[in-house]
Amino acid sequence: MPLSKNSQSLPAVFGSGVLRITICSLLLMIDIESYTLLLNQVLEMTEQKAFLGVPLTRPKVAFFELSSCEGCQLQLLNNEATLLDFLSLVEIVRFREGMKEAGDDYEIAFVEGSITRMDEEELLRVIRSQARIVVALGSCACFGGVNQLKNRFNDLEWVKKEVYGSFPIETQEVKPISAVIKVDLEIYGCPIKKEEVERIVTALVLGEQVHHPQYPVCMECKARENICLFDLGEPCLGPVTRAGCAAWCPSNRLGCWGCRGPAPEANLAQLQIIMEERGVSRERMIDRLECFGGFAGFVAEVKGKKGESI
Numbered sequence: 001m002p003l004s005k006n007s008q009s010l011p012a013v014f015g016s017g018v019l020r021i022t023i024c025s026l027l028l029m030i031d032i033e034s035y036t037l038l039l040n041q042v043l044e045m046t047e048q049k050a051f052l053g054v055p056l057t058r059p060k061v062a063f064f065e066l067s068s069c070e071g072c073q074l075q076l077l078n079n080e081a082t083l084l085d086f087l088s089l090v091e092i093v094r095f096r097e098g099m100k101e102a103g104d105d106y107e108i109a110f111v112e113g114s115i116t117r118m119d120e121e122e123l124l125r126v127i128r129s130q131a132r133i134v135v136a137l138g139s140c141a142c143f144g145g146v147n148q149l150k151n152r153f154n155d156l157e158w159v160k161k162e163v164y165g166s167f168p169i170e171t172q173e174v175k176p177i178s179a180v181i182k183v184d185l186e187i188y189g190c191p192i193k194k195e196e197v198e199r200i201v202t203a204l205v206l207g208e209q210v211h212h213p214q215y216p217v218c219m220e221c222k223a224r225e226n227i228c229l230f231d232l233g234e235p236c237l238g239p240v241t242r243a244g245c246a247a248w249c250p251s252n253r254l255g256c257w258g259c260r261g262p263a264p265e266a267n268l269a270q271l272q273i274i275m276e277e278r279g280v281s282r283e284r285m286i287d288r289l290e291c292f293g294g295f296a297g298f299v300a301e302v303k304g305k306k307g308e309s310i
Contacts, residue, residue, distance in 0.1 A: 056205060062094035062106035063137075064127060066120045066177070067147055068113030071191045072138035073097045079194040086198055089205050108133045108204065114140040114147045115175045128181040133204065136183045137197075139190040139259045141176060143293035146190070148174040152290060176293070185210060188260035190292060193245050213243040216263040217256050221247040229255045235280045237288060240266035240295075261294030268298045 063073055076086065077098055093103030109131035115121055128134055139145040150159045151173055160169060177183060187197060203210045217238040221228075224247055229236045236255035238247070242263040249256050262268070275285045286302065289295040 058089060058091045059107045059205065060093050060103075060105055061090040061108045061110065062092070062103070062127075062131075063096070063110045064094070064112070064123070065096065066111065066113030066123070066141070067116040067174075068138070068140045068145070070097060070112060072112045072189075073110075075191045075194045076197060079198070082198060086201065089201055104130065106131060108135065110135045110137045111141050111177055112137040114144045115177060115180060116147060116171050118170070118172065121180050124177055124181050133184045134177075134181065135200075136177050136186045138192050139188065139261075139292045139294070142178075142186045142188055143261055143296070144174045144176050145292055148293040148296075149290065150174060174293075188212075188242060188294075189245055190259035193248070196244055214264050215243050216266065217241045217243050217245065217247050217250065217260075219243060220245070221250045223247075224251055226250055229253070230274065230278050233278075235275060235278070235284060235288060237271070239274065240268055240271050255288075257288055257291050258294055259292045261292070262298070268295070272302075 065073065073095070074097055077083070079086070090108070092099070093106050094101070096102070109127045111124070111127065111134060113120075115124070136142045140147055144151070150156075153159050156171070156173065160171060178186075185200070187200060189196070200210050202208075220243045221238055226247060229238075229250055232253070234253070234255040236250060237258040238250055238256040240262055241256050241258045242260040244260060247256075272282075272285070275282075282302075286299055289299050
């Protein structure tokens with residue numbers, strides 16, 4: 001039965017464990033009819049879902065953040081058009097960006113951020129012992145992200161002094177979360193593509209296999225009929241970076257920086273040739289490859305051949 005306009009308030013419907021702040025903010029922009037429609041949609045979220053007649057359970061999900069900007073989590077809240085559909089698939093028990101409550105009873109843990117302190121390693125081990133599935137969310141969790149750039153100086157004490165001066169700070173060499181615990185699934189990108197997260201979560205709920213693209217960003221770029229950025233004098237890692245972002249940056253005339261890591265069987269030797277032919281210096285290529293940490297192995301190999309410090 002449809003909800004009457006005066007029968008329940010929005011906070012009463014949402015209770016204490018759902019993203020009230022985000023949803024309530026949307027109400028400032030809608031009229032009473034839309035308000036009622038929204039409440040009815042929320043009530044439907046508590047009903048049993050089914051797929052092809054088979055009842056589905058809503059897994060309990062928690063989001064955690066290590067050293068990061070938390071931008072990947074914000075991406076999920078930014079997708080207002082499908083936020084209610086997303087919430088109908090899962091029961092969120094912890095999500096600092098959208099709720100005050102923090103439950104410890106969860107089946108799927110999404111972890112954003114890289115490891116820069118010992119307490120983060122300890123937290124990860126607790127998460128792994130509780131969660132049935134651990135998902136690395138974004139480039140920082142998958143590769144170390146922008147944070148790992150400090151590793152290339154090979155002098156942690158110097159880095160601490162340059163950044164923090166005499167202020168005491170606990171920090172260590174940056175690591176992806178897979179360096180400490182077993183990771184079941186990785187979602188690449190800086191930030192993540194919210195549509196991709198929704199697709200993956202849907203697959204997890206349905207018990208389906210999750211598949212990542214096996215081709216580079218270049219293919220997505222060509223499919224969108226973009227002008228090749230190399231022809232515009234802009235270096236780009238699209239030929240070697242895993243697709244899945246719909247060529248987000250190249251479509252906006254910004255060369256790919258490789259935030260999704262290497263595509264399977266990426267031909268990095270050929271990338272070097274392309275960069276040289278287009279007049280891109282070796283140093284500039286390495287700077288771009290080092291940015292997010294996904295190409296660390298190849299960068300180490302290239303630097304090793306030149307006898308440089310890695």
